[in-house]
Amino acid sequence: NAGVTQTPKFQVLKTGQSMTLQCAQDMNHNSMYWYRQDPGMGLRLIYYSASEGTTDKGEVPNGYNVSRLNKREFSLRLESAAPSQTSVYFCASSERIAGATDTQYFGPGTRLTVL
């Protein structure tokens, strides 16, 4: 039982390049999330998927797209990377977003640098 896994662990991009961050969970969770973490800012929600087939914007969605490929996988795409997107990206999952006792579990993160 690996929990939440993310690939790659590290990535360096040039401005304007595109890439996709991958996330998978093996806990049979319905809901999945993408956050970014910047120094002094805590974690901010980019997008989330309450259930397979649905996605919604979070606090900072601009410059990103997401795909809920199936129940296990939730990818984050940067179409044209900018230096402001240099950050650490975390994927998380939870049993169900509207659950009374819902808890999120986090992956190890992807460290992205955009030059």
Next chain:
Amino acid sequence: AQSVTQPDIHITVSEGASLELRCNYSYGATPYLFWYVQSPGQGLQLLLKYFSGDTLVQGIKGFEAEFKRSQSSFNLRKPSVHWSDAAEYFCALRQNSGYSTLTFGKGTMLLVSP
């Protein structure tokens, strides 16, 4: 709008001393509250959570937190800190009804001195 404030950006504690990390929230009702810990270069690990009931919550690694409605606080405590506790700690909140995601504080970095 809901918010979480962690007033201390950094805290230094001597090994073996007690620890209290502060967390205050703003929300119109009783929220669900969480503490996560992030070791350097790692993801976030859940320490403990409060949903309802007993206001003193026990977590992993010897941590506990107390929910105080009158003070809108959910402070994290540990009676004796170990060097391995050095990490960044995040308090988070979610609404207690409907469709809700987590709102995080900005974190408190704990340094442990010998």
